Amino acid sequence: MQVYLDNSATTRLDERVFEKMKPYLTEKYGNASSIHFMGEENSLTLLKAKEQIGRILNCDHSNLIFTSGATESNNMVLKGVMRSNKDPEPSSGGGNHILVSAIEHPSILETAKQLKEEGFDVEYIPVDSSGVVDLTQIKKMVRPETLLISVMAVNNEIGTIQPVETIGAFARKKGILFHTDAVQAVPYKTIDIRGWNADFLSLSAHKFNGPKGVGLAYINRRVKIRPFMAGGGQEYGLRSGTHNLPGIVGMAEALRLAYEEQDEIVKKVSELSAYFWKRIQEEIEDVQLNGDLKNRNPNNLNIMFRRIEGEAILMDLSTKGICVSTGSACSSNKLQASNILKAIGLKDNDLNSNIRFTLGKFNTKEEIDYTVGALKETVARLRSFTPLK
């Protein structure tokens, strides 16, 4: 049996999405920027995809920029906004101070690190013991020269849902720009760009059963951003490069399906993860759920198995056909403790004993039953000869 429980790393492409993409990989291959009829038709398809996405995310579609994924979108927003608005004219609204939460994805944290090296004033917003960013902390940290606040909508490691609505409202009131990495929100949390007062937002299609290598950035185009891709001037000059039309069509369809079937998916995944966690608690000793039980994406179970290495569990489950993660995919090659597990106060002894299970709409109860069986065996065996701690 093969069981995929790593849906926060990537997801399987939905067949219906693939069907929508096919014509744009084969007969409708024209460049959307070409003047002839093939280009013209595809340029219309591109516009329709933007209009559809704009309706779903509640935003003006002319502020949507297609990218290669959320890593690019996050880099584009943070670097674009900070570099293009530093050393401002007096009272122009610029500044050199940026606040990012301490639990962001590496594509934000590493970008922030680069900005710091360039001389920007970068500060990290701490989280409380359940892994939630605290607005009162933000209120203490903002200054007149604060230009941008970036807080993710849903955390990718422990699934905590962040109060982006209140952070966005606060930022707007203060005249500070607000960005949110909403990659893990789809379809569990409804995205509302206007309602969240977001100036910038990042998404990636492969995290919601769309294709890899395509994403988007919502950009408040009243903010000055010098493009870092120079070229043919696509996407209002903000992101040059030939449009990945099959990917874009796939992303629009995947997003449509995700929200059209939101209730069903949320119900199914919530029931499966509740059942999974109940069985683990009842049948395996010395386990603990990391993060907040209630304020959590239903697809995420980040669990501590005391006295064993998460890495060892992962490898053993892998030989049994089960795919899980010890943290985020990007950090799983480094034996480095997770920022967020540290931030929520895990003790040193416990930092490497965790497994992230992330479910998706294609998982079944049979798969969960198989996984519980395998996990019991794995944990018992590892504990029998690991006198750790």
Ligand SMILES: *Cc1c(COP(=O)(O)O)cnc(C)c1O
């Ligand atoms: C996966 C992920 C990203 C990166 O997306 P890519 O499209 O793979 O570059 C960014 N942020 C979060 C929260 C993610 O989970």
